[in-house]
Amino acid sequence: xxxxxxxxxxxxxxxxxxxxxxxxxxxxxxxxxxxxxxxxxxxxxxxxxxxxxxxxxxxxxxxxxxxxxxxxxxxxxxxxxxxxxxxxxxxxxxxxxxxxxxxxxxxxxxxxxxxxxxxxxxxxxxxxxxxxxxxxxxxxxxxxxxxxxxxxxxxxxxxxxxxxxxxxxxxxxxxxxxxx
Numbered sequence: 514x515x516x517x518x519x520x521x522x523x524x525x526x527x528x529x530x531x532x533x534x535x536x537x538x539x540x541x542x543x544x545x546x547x548x549x550x551x552x553x554x555x556x557x558x559x560x561x562x563x564x565x566x567x568x569x570x571x572x573x574x575x576x577x578x579x580x581x582x583x584x585x586x587x588x589x590x591x592x593x594x595x596x597x598x599x600x601x602x603x604x605x606x607x608x609x610x611x612x613x614x615x616x617x618x619x620x621x622x623x624x625x626x627x628x629x630x631x632x633x634x635x636x637x638x639x640x641x642x643x644x645x646x647x648x649x650x651x652x653x654x655x656x657x658x659x660x661x662x663x664x665x666x667x668x669x670x671x672x673x674x675x676x677x678x679x680x681x682x683x684x685x686x687x688x689x690x691x692x693x
Contacts, residue, residue: 520605527590527606528613534586541614543583547591548607550578561600571595620650624668628661628677643667 531540551557557578561571572592579588594600615621623643625631631639636655643651647669658666663678 516602516605519599519602520609523590523594523599523602523606524609524613527586528610530586530590536584536586537614537617539584540587541611543587544607544610547579547583547587548604551603561595568595568598571600615652618650620652621647621669623651623653625653625655625665626658626661626668627655627665628657628659628663630657631655631665639665639667643669 527540528537531537534540551561560566560574572595575591575595576588579591591600591603594603594606599606623640625636625639636653640651640653643653651669661677661679662682664676664681666677666680667674
């Protein structure tokens with residue numbers, strides 16, 4: 514519960530500043546890059562998340578690593594997280610920030626699972642169809658799930674469009690049980 518509340522609150526605050534500064538996209542890219550650096554570097558995680566290392570030392574480290582490579586707004590935001598002992602929530606904050614930026618851009622994300630690998634043309638057609646259905650620009654990611662037997666399953670936020678053979682067979686099985 515705390516994770517989501519912290520992530521959304523800090524992301525909303527940073528997003529408001531980024532909008533005012535007209536740097537939403539730049540800050541988004543910086544946050545993604547910093548989050549990737551932290552995720553990939555175990556030593557950096559140990560230093561940032563260690564409770565006995567002072568916030569001053571953590572901020573000095575961040576400044577040394579990132580000064581001149583990211584904007585002052587992003588660096589000050591990271592320092593605020595350290596001051597408030599919220600640095601472990603960085604990934605959640607980044608995720609919420611991206612969602613806010615995408616919402617403002619009228620962009621949504623769709624995850625598509627198919628029984629077989631879709632061709633580039635099929636992926637393009639499905640993406641165009643999802644754009645029309647949602648009325649938004651849909652960023653699609655595709656994966657193969659052979660357990661579907663056939664068809665596709667599309668997840669857009671909390672909505673699921675299930676056109677898989679597996680689900681149709683399960684529905685038919687349940688229907689046959691009810692009538693027998």
